[in-house]
Amino acid sequence: xxxxxxxxxxxxxxxxxxxxxxxxxxxxxxxxxxxxxxxxxxxxxxxxxxxxxxxxxxxxxxxxxxxxxxxxxxxxxxxxxxxxxxxxxxxxxxxxxxxxxxxxxxxxxxxxxxxxxxxxxxxxxxxxxxxxxxxxxxxxxxxxxxxxxxxxxxxxxxxxxxxxxxxxxxxxxxxxxxxxxxxxxxxxxxxxxxxxxxxxxxxxxxxxxxxxxxxxxxxxxxxxxxxxxxxxxxxxxxxxxxxxxxxxxxxxxxxxxxxxxxxxxxxxxxxxxxxxxxxxxxxxxxxxxxxxxxxxxxxxxxxxxxxxxxxxxxxxxxxxxxxxxxxxxxxxxxxxxxxxxxxxxxxxxxxxxxxxxxxxxxxxxxxxxxxxxxxxxxxxxxxxxxxxxxxxxxxxxxxxxxxxxxxxxxxxxxxxxxxxxxxxxxxxxxxxxxxxxxxxxxxxxxxxxxxxx
Amino acid sequence: xxxxxxxxxxxxxxxxxxxxxxxxxxxxxxxxxxxxxxxxxxxxxxxxxxxxxxxxxxxxxxxxxxxxxxxxxxxxxxxxxxxxxxxxxxxxxxxxxxxxxxxxxxxxxxxxxxxxxxxxxxxxxxxxxxxxxxxxxxxxxxxxxx
Numbered sequence: 001x002x003x004x005x006x007x008x009x010x011x012x013x014x015x016x017x018x019x020x021x022x023x024x025x026x027x028x029x030x031x032x033x034x035x036x037x038x039x040x041x042x043x044x045x046x047x048x049x050x051x052x053x054x055x056x057x058x059x060x061x062x063x064x065x066x067x068x069x070x071x072x073x074x075x076x077x078x079x080x081x082x083x084x085x086x087x088x089x090x091x092x093x094x095x096x097x098x099x100x101x102x103x104x105x106x107x108x109x110x111x112x113x114x115x116x117x118x119x120x121x122x123x124x125x126x127x128x129x130x131x132x133x134x135x136x137x138x139x140x141x142x143x144x145x146x147x148x149x150x151x152x153x154x155x156x157x158x159x160x161x162x163x164x165x166x167x168x169x170x171x172x173x174x175x176x177x178x179x180x181x182x183x184x185x186x187x188x189x190x191x192x193x194x195x196x197x198x199x200x201x202x203x204x205x206x207x208x209x210x211x212x213x214x215x216x217x218x219x220x221x222x223x224x225x226x227x228x229x230x231x232x233x234x235x236x237x238x239x240x241x242x243x244x245x246x247x248x249x250x251x252x253x254x255x256x257x258x259x260x261x262x263x264x265x266x267x268x269x270x271x272x273x274x275x276x277x278x279x280x281x282x283x284x285x286x287x288x289x290x291x292x293x294x295x296x297x298x299x300x301x302x303x304x305x306x307x308x309x310x311x312x313x314x315x316x317x318x319x320x321x322x323x324x325x326x327x328x329x330x331x332x333x334x335x336x337x338x339x340x341x342x343x344x345x346x347x348x349x350x351x352x353x354x355x356x357x358x359x360x361x362x363x364x365x366x367x368x369x370x371x372x373x374x375x376x377x378x379x380x381x382x383x384x385x386x387x388x389x390x391x392x393x394x395x396x397x398x399x400x401x402x403x404x405x406x407x408x409x410x411x412x413x414x415x416x417x418x419x420x421x422x423x424x425x426x427x428x429x430x431x432x433x434x435x436x437x438x439x440x441x442x443x444x445x446x447x448x449x450x451x452x453x
Numbered sequence: 454x455x456x457x458x459x460x461x462x463x464x465x466x467x468x469x470x471x472x473x474x475x476x477x478x479x480x481x482x483x484x485x486x487x488x489x490x491x492x493x494x495x496x497x498x499x500x501x502x503x504x505x506x507x508x509x510x511x512x513x514x515x516x517x518x519x520x521x522x523x524x525x526x527x528x529x530x531x532x533x534x535x536x537x538x539x540x541x542x543x544x545x546x547x548x549x550x551x552x553x554x555x556x557x558x559x560x561x562x563x564x565x566x567x568x569x570x571x572x573x574x575x576x577x578x579x580x581x582x583x584x585x586x587x588x589x590x591x592x593x594x595x596x597x598x599x
Binding site (some may be wrong): 020021022023024025085089090126136137139140386445448449450451452453 | 478511512519520521522539549554556557558572585
């Protein structure tokens with residue numbers, strides 16, 4: 001029998017900030033993304049003040065004065081580094097390991113015997129050992145859930161986390177680490193009956209509203225519902241989820257292939273020397289193909305590199321091989337944004353009078369697209385807890401782009417621009433607003449923490 | 454600092470990453486140098502400071518010392534401190550501690566039966582004054598005037 005575990009850092013972004021600024025412990029803290037516009041992570045104290053996920057900052061700003069709320073700009077360099085450390089630690093606790101998002105790692109075990117991976121008599125012991133190493137080595141608090149399927153492991157994790165916060169009326173002994181396989185059928189049934197269906201991974205708000213209408217309000221109701229009826233009334237996602245809840249594993253650990261670290265698309269032009277408009281269209285095409293690849297592997301890019309180069313084999317030509325890297329306002333795999341950014345970079349580096357022989361686009365700073373989930377959710381109305389196999393690809397506005405380009409060709413460049421991208425013509429207006437960002441403690445010698453002696 | 458799964462022993466130098474996935478072949482490190490510049494891939498391995506100074510990269514963080522209250526322990530303002538959180542702290546070590554929500558570097562001392570934080574001036578915080586150990590300083594790096 002396969003056993004799955006989900007290890008999940010509690011309030012990841014805020015917890016990372018607290019490692020380097022211990023004065024934030026016990027304080028209501030949120031981190032902001034999207035030009036400091038939206039709260040994307042909340043400490044338990046901030047949740048207790050009623051701050052919602054993806055809530056606009058202007059709606060909660062008054063809490064700074066009234067309740068001592070501390071709002072910080074998201075520091076993705078820091079979170080990404082801490083996330084890598086988290087995965088390295090988790091790897092030592094299981095034969096197989098898959099990073100699911102910036103703060104979640106799935107582990108899987110072949111048998112029911114945890115002593116195969118270390119000196120642990122039960123998976124609960126193993127979970128506590130993992131949790132305490134995570135806390136000790138990198139300062140991050142986490143929760144661990146074990147079960148026979150990924151969906152159940154995610155639910156066990158949710159219960160471990162809720163029990164730790166004293167929520168949901170769950171038994172205290174399940175706090176921090178919860179192993180469904182160690183519970184009796186009766187205990188498990190009691191947990192299911194106490195858990196609303198929208199706490200289940202893959203059951204979003206819309207589906208859970210429909211389920212509620214059909215009289216299915218708890219996990220227990222869902223597990224005991226008639227499969228054929230569910231299949232008729234709901235989609236295949238719900239059916240798969242229910243099978244997973246019944247202990248039939250449908251999502252394997254290797255469902256999602258390892259993501260690439262960067263994606264490159266480039267081309268040489270041969271003898272034909274392109275002018276700026278042809279370079280613009282080449283770069284647009286490369287950027288949109290690179291973005292498709294990013295979406296295919298479930299990644300979002302944090303930055304885009306564009307380069308053009310003259311041919312080193314034509315010694316008689318003046319050589320000019322510049323490149324530039326532009327940060328995206330937030331990690332994205334939206335074609336429109338990436339194409340716009342790449343073309344902007346091209347215009348910056350292009351100098352007329354050179355015989356460019358090659359150009360290319362590279363997406364870098366790739367991260368799981370869940371990282372910007374809160375925001376995608378805000379704009380796309382998608383469900384927050386969709387498993388990877390079920391998730392719909394992010395919106396692809398390639399056709400919109402094509403139509404726009406056609407209009408611009410006909411009526412002159414700049415006739416139609418993207419209101420949604422919020423672009424001015426100046427580089428300055430493109431810069432991300434992150435006024436409250438903490439230093440890159442682990443990524444820059446200039447910004448490492450300073451300690452008083 | 455690269456993060457590696459193997460926390461012990463020498464690690465092979467990572468090869469520069471090539472992305473041969475697509476039509477083009479690009480050395481990502483050439484980006485910084487401009488595309489005309491050819492970069493020699495076969496650089497010699499040499500010896501590594503990481504190998505000497507960092508035994509557990511996953512739990513190791515860098516900090517900068519500010520102030521001269523630990524000169525007798527060998528620290529000078531501006532030193533880079535290598536801090537390993539995986540090491541169990543004991544008296545006699547230089548540690549990073551949390552005092553009043555702030556990270557400070559101190560000498561961990563034993564006073565009576567209890568641990569205490571000390572500087573050159575003597576004992577500053579006793580165990581019952583509520584401090585927490587953040588990590589153990591395993592090395593200090595100082596640049597010399599050149």
